[in-house]
Amino acid sequence: DQQVKQNSPSLSVQEGRISILNCDYTNSMFDYFLWYKKYPAEGPTFLISISSIKDKNEDGRFTVFLNKSAKHLSLHIVPSQPGDSAVYFCAASGYDYKLSFGAGTTVTVRA
C-alpha cells in the first residue's frame, strides 16, 4: 500500500522556468518530509526537508511547501537548470526510523 504518491511520472520544463513537483500522502502519522534527487546509476541525494510544524522551507533555488490538511507537499525549483534533469523522490517519515518513498517524477529541463 503506497502511503506516499507522486502522481506525475514525468515533467518537462524549459530552462529558466519553474518546476513544480507534487506529492500526496495518506498516513497522518507522518511528520517529516523530504525530497531526494537521483541521477541514473547513483544513489538518491538529499535535497530539502520540512517538518510538520512548518508550511514552507527554502534552500536556494528549492522550496518545499507543506499543506497538512490536504496531506500534500510540493517542491518548487526556480529557475530550472539543465543539471536539474533527474528523478525526484518525495519521502515521508513518522519518527519510526524509516522513510516511505513515492514512485518518483522524472524531470527533464529543456534548453
Place this chain on the structure above:
Amino acid sequence: DTAVSQTPKYLVTQMGNDKSIKCEQNLGHDTMYWYKQDSKKFLKIMFSYNNKELIINETVPNRFSPKSPDKAHLNLHINSLELGDSAVYFCASSLGANTEAFFGQGTRLTVV
C-alpha cells in the same frame, strides 16, 4: 571521501548462490538502513539498525540477513538467491529518526 560506500556496485550471480553486499559510512551516524529498489523503481525499506541493533525488519524473507559489526558498517547477506531478488539495493545512514538519510551509490544485483 565517500560518505556512504557500498560494494560491489554490480553483482551478477546464479540462482541458488549466496552473496554479500558490504556498506560502510564515515559520517558518524548511529542509524543505517538497507533499501531495495525494484523493477518498478519503488524504494522500499528492508532493514534499519540503530547503534548496531535491529529496529526495523520490514517483512523481508529470512534468506536476507543483515549484520552490523559496528556502527559504521551494515552488511547484507543473501542466501539461496532467487530470480525475484534482482534489484538495486541501497545502503543509507542517518543521525536518527526524522533526519535525512544519506545513500550509497547502490548495488545492482542480477540473478540469472
